[in-house]
Amino acid sequence: MAPLRRFGDAPQRPHLVARSAAGAAAAGGDDAAKQPQQPAPAAPDATATPQYSADFIRRRLLVFVGIVIGYSCYYLTRNSLTYTAPVMVADPALGMDITQIGAMTSIFPIAYGMSKFVSGVLGAKFSPSVLLAGGLMATAAVNIAFGFGTSLAWFCFFWALNGTLQGVGGPCCARILTTWFASKERGTYWGMWNIAHNLGGFAAPLVAGGFAKAMGWKWGMWAPGIIGLVVGCFVLLTCRDKPEDLGFPAVEPTDTKKDDKKAAKPKADIWGSLMNSVLKNPFIWGMALTYFFIYVVRQGVTSWFVFYLIKEKGIEDAAQAAVRVSGLELGGLVGSLIAGRLSDGLIRNSAGKGGNVGKRVTVVMWYTVGIALALLSFQALPSAVPAAVQWLNVFMIGFFLYGPQMLIGLCGAELVGPDSVGASEGFLGWIAYLGAANAGIPLSIIVKEYGWNAYFATLVAACALALLLLSPMTRLRSYVQREAARKDRLAKAE
Secondary structure (H helix, E strand, C coil), rough: CCCCCCCCCCCCEEEEECCCCHHHHHCCCHHHHHHHCCCCCCCCCCCCCCEEEEEEHHHHHHHHHHHHHHHHHHHHHHHHHHHHHHHHHHHHCCCCCCHHHHHHHHHHHHHHHHHHHHHHHHHCCCCCHHHHHHHHHHHHHHHHHHHHCHHHHHHHHHHHHHHHHHHCHHHHHHHHHHHHHHHHHHHHHHHCCCCHHHHHHHHHHHHHHHHHHHHHHHHHHHHHHHHHHHHHHHHHHHHCHHHHHHHHCCCCCCCHHHHHHHCCCCCHHHHHHHHHHHCHHHHHHHHHHHHHHHHHHHHHCCCCHHHHHHCCCCCHHHHHHHHHHHHHHHHHHHHHHHHHHHHHHHHHHHCCCCCHHHHHHHHHHHHHHHHHHHHHHHHHHCCCCCHHHHHHHHHHHHHHHHHHHHHHHHHHHHCCHHHHHHHHHHHHHHHHHHHHHCCHHHHHHHHHCHHHEEEEEEHHHHHHHHHHHHHCCCCCCCCCHHHHHHHHHHEEEE
């Protein structure tokens, strides 16, 4: 019996022809066209030009749309409480105050940070597309269940559960992206996928806040939940784990002989895979610590800039200050897209020389210098400067800040083999959120005891430490490149 096809499944046909410059020169016109199809090269050629069929391009676009919309909805169900909470506090039937809301929001990042690590490791054993859709529908159901509560215990339980489920999304998207997009184009599409953060963040106040204000706080949770359930079904129908699931060849050739040998051996257990591919890799640790410092800066900016403008720049109220820092997300969207294209351009122009991951690290370092300069510029702006100038400065901070946030995750995914991408992303995400946690109480103590100059000095120092960690990694090769080099050595030995 033929297997059932989900919506959008393409015919079982190959899509990719990789042609090196040397191979094209050696081809002999019509005679070459009549020759039997040659097997795919054992190692990917950095100068090869991939040619995709129309069927594959359409199918891949559908997968890409699925993960962008799907991960956007993770942000919608993640931020729903933020815009529903004021209406909850105003509801006399609940009898809640801001302290109880704070208790709920404090539970979430603890559960979420650990969840990213655990789901990244355990998720390697499951289908990423099914896990992405299932996780979204589960977190949507939690939002709906939250809306039926009346007690603090109920709210805390379900919001902690939501944080636990939210960690599923990122590692699954990373696994899907690395199988559907080749190295030379992956940075561009990874950057485009990264706008899901901004889309979800933009939709949350409109959906959750709008429904909460118009129909009561319960609908502020139910509306994102219902949308999440519908989008989860869409993701389940449209997304696939890898091109091979639809009969297409892999976008980057693999060593079938090596795969056969691996199949003959029992697979390593989850802990062994995590230890060997992730925790024993010093460069993954370097990326993780860099992520830590980048997230210190990111959370330090988002948590304290409004307070800084009010206390130091004489802005009258939080609403005016919020307008001046509203360019952060928009700048981040633009910066992420450009960072991805820059790193892909460096890889294409390298003609196969150097390390692909190292090229992306170079872009991260450029951006990190930009973060430090933009922070110092924001601090130096006089109080009387027009609001538009401060907005533009914050836009540039977001531009430089979100590029490294996006590319470090991609570097971590490309450093390890396909089976360890989820574990790598989960580990990096866990360390990143530890950095975000350190931007709370520690930075508040620095501001209180030493003032705002010390606050900016701390953020710039975090940028300097990130640069120091990245400096030995500018020539890092990706997993695909290391495998190609290994096969070349074996071929020469034979």
